[in-house]
Amino acid sequence: MVVVMNKTINTMYFSPTGTTEKIVSGLAEKISEKIDREIAIKNIDFTLPGVRNETVSFAGEDVVIIGVPVYAGRVPNVLLKYLNSITGNGALAIPVVVYGNRNYDDALIELKDILELNGFTVIAGGAFIGEHSFSKILAQNRPDEKDMAIVSDFANQIYTKITTQDNMQTVAVKGNRPYRKYYMPKNEQGIAVDIRKVSPKTNDNCIDCKLCVNVCPMGSIDDEDVSKLNGICIKCGACVKKCPTQAKYYDDQDYLRHKHELEVGFADRREPELFI
Structure with a gap:
C-alpha cells in the first residue's frame, strides 16, 4: 500500500x-x-x-x-x-x-x-x-x-x-x-582571546561591485564605501569567499592564529551525526 x-x-x-x-x-x-x-x-x-x-x-x-x-x-x-x-x-x-x-x-x-x-x-x-x-x-x-x-x-x-x-x-x-559557553580561541600563552570585534579589510583589488554589500547577513558593509562597516561582523565568510577579486581579507593576528590552529588541529575528516 x-x-x-x-x-x-x-x-x-x-x-x-x-x-x-x-x-x-x-x-x-x-x-x-x-x-x-x-x-x-x-x-x-x-x-x-x-x-x-x-x-x-x-x-x-x-x-x-x-x-x-x-x-x-x-x-x-x-x-x-x-x-x-x-x-x-x-x-x-x-x-x-x-x-x-x-x-x-x-x-x-x-x-x-x-x-x-x-x-x-x-x-x-x-x-x-x-x-x-x-x-x-x-x-x-x-x-x-x-x-x-x-x-x-x-x-x-x-x-x-x-x-x-x-x-x-x-x-x-x-x-x-x-x-557550554561559546568556544573561544587562545593565544600562544593559552589565554582566551576575543575576536568578536575583528572585521575584514579591503585591498586595492576592489572594483566596487557592491557584491559584499548585498551578501552581508548583518547588512553591515557601507554601500558608499565598502571598506567601512556600519554594524557588526560575525565572521561568516560571505564577503571574503564571494568577492570576485579577492579584495576582502583579515589581518588580525589572533584571528589568523586561530584560523591556522583550526586548519592544522582539525584537518581529519569528521562525519555527519544523525538523530531519529
Whole structure:
C-alpha cells in the first residue's frame, strides 16, 4: 500500500556561504521525491536581515527543516531573537546544524530546545559538516558527494518515520544542558582571546561591485564605501569567499592564529551525526 503524506514541506536556513542551504534543500528535495503527489517546497532563506523582520508561523500539517551554521559551538546569538519569534503550532521540525569540522558542541540541542519551546515537535536532527567560514581548506568543498549521500539516506529515514508513526515521537540529540559557553580561541600563552570585534579589510583589488554589500547577513558593509562597516561582523565568510577579486581579507593576528590552529588541529575528516 502506498502511503500518502498530507504534509507541506518547508525549508528555513541561514546560509551566508551556501553550505547550510545545500544540506537543508537536499533533505527537503529527497523527502518530496518520496511523496506520491506533486508538492511544492516552501522556502524561507533568512540569511539577509530584511527577512528576519518578518513573522513566521506554521501549522500541524507542516514539516519544517530548519538549518543554521554553528558559531563557537552554539546557535549564532545574532539569530536567537528571530528563531524565538517563529511559531510552530504543532508542526514537525528537523533541526540541522552545520559546522566547520571542529565540533558542533551544544548547537544542535540548543536549536532543538528553541523549536520545542516555540511549539514544534522535533522528530529528527542532524549535525553536518561544511567548509569552515574562516578557511578555504578546512572541510574544503563540503558538503561533498559523500555528505549528500548521507543526506539522501537521512531523508528516507525521516519520510519513513513520518509515514509510519501515528504518535510522533520526539528525538533525543547530543549536547549539554546547561549549554557550554561559546568556544573561544587562545593565544600562544593559552589565554582566551576575543575576536568578536575583528572585521575584514579591503585591498586595492576592489572594483566596487557592491557584491559584499548585498551578501552581508548583518547588512553591515557601507554601500558608499565598502571598506567601512556600519554594524557588526560575525565572521561568516560571505564577503571574503564571494568577492570576485579577492579584495576582502583579515589581518588580525589572533584571528589568523586561530584560523591556522583550526586548519592544522582539525584537518581529519569528521562525519555527519544523525538523530531519529
